[in-house]
Amino acid sequence: MSDARHAPSPHQETAMQRTAGQTMLECHDLTRVYREGPQDITVLDGLTLTVNAGERVAIVGSSGSGKTTLLNLLGGLDRPSRGEVRIAGESLLNLGEAALGRFRNRHIGFVYQFHHLLAEFTAVENAALPLIVRGQRKKVAEASAMKLLEKVGMASRADHKPGELSGGERQRVAIARALVTDPSLVLMDEPTGNLDQHTAAGILALMDELARTAACAFVIVTHDPALAAHQDRVMRLDEGKLSEQPRASTAS
Template identity: 45%
Template structure:
């Protein structure tokens, strides 16, 4: 079975300077996410989870350290190359779906493919396939306003997978959903990660979901600490 690393972070340091004060948010974080694996990222607000996700998603550069996506060192790429890697190899899902309201569900999944240079006909076929995977093949012509919250988030997941990425980065993907809907979206996300062999890094405050992922990493004092199960102490919800 292909179990290669989709994301590798080595010795990640992120330092900010404000008014002569130096703040080390990340102090040598280490992380590997493999194909078909879901890794939960937990920790209180302000611990550095968002900074780590930004670095993993090539939206921000570390002060020092190495970032590899699907085995390729992307640490020193210029902005143009980083954008190419994001477009080709990384999918993003956020707490709020950020779908384009003037376009249908299908069009929201087609657009990132066309931006990446895929023909419209092939992009439509891929979009229909992904919408079937998330159980929305009958809702493809509907705009986001006509979809429920859970349906909108499922479209967002389909869009994140549109360009067949190696890595999926999800920031509170069920945080804006009621418990029942969150459960359904998480189950669907898990099934797709397994099927597509994507590596998934999922930041969450939902410890119930975190415990059901393959591994749980807690951000603590700028480094990542692995738990056999989620930490016993509850992680506070963000205000």
């Protein structure tokens, strides 16, 4: 008989089911076309991308090149005009809106450029929200959220609402919220853009730890050459196409 005292927590179970090198994200022929008046504007044109568990991939490119559109497609926030996205072996095309929402909560963490924190909630409540949506008791969810807030240097500000926090502090809360569910894949849009050098270094160290110990995959959109160069691979998005870049060519 197994001893329940030594059973892994749900967080541990998720990490145990992932192994470095396992394919975590695949997209094939990913295309997004927008209609603008009488014209069709192709923003993404037949992209192919594979990211393994434990791998960190930066995507660089000029403003307006479609980087945020790509993140939205990878996270199931938008639907492609053509092509397919698979995360943890599941095709997002097969999921209706309700199932897609549940899947995102289980597998995907988002760090948006503009935080999207709920103004009426404290930092710890915002960070705990994905777990509460999942059905965890508030006290348990907030305990998990506090551990992440400690790691991003925000434990002392846990009871403050977003209006009482600086831009950099709000960004750190958003990062904690993205990581609190132990996601398979984290999508980040300029995650360190509002952070000072010391704090940014701490966030990078946390990402390194999660990639190494929990086999979490990261896709990071950035204009920052130093942030891009810190990742395992750098891809450039240009004229709707992705191409792998040498480390010396990360400037956007």
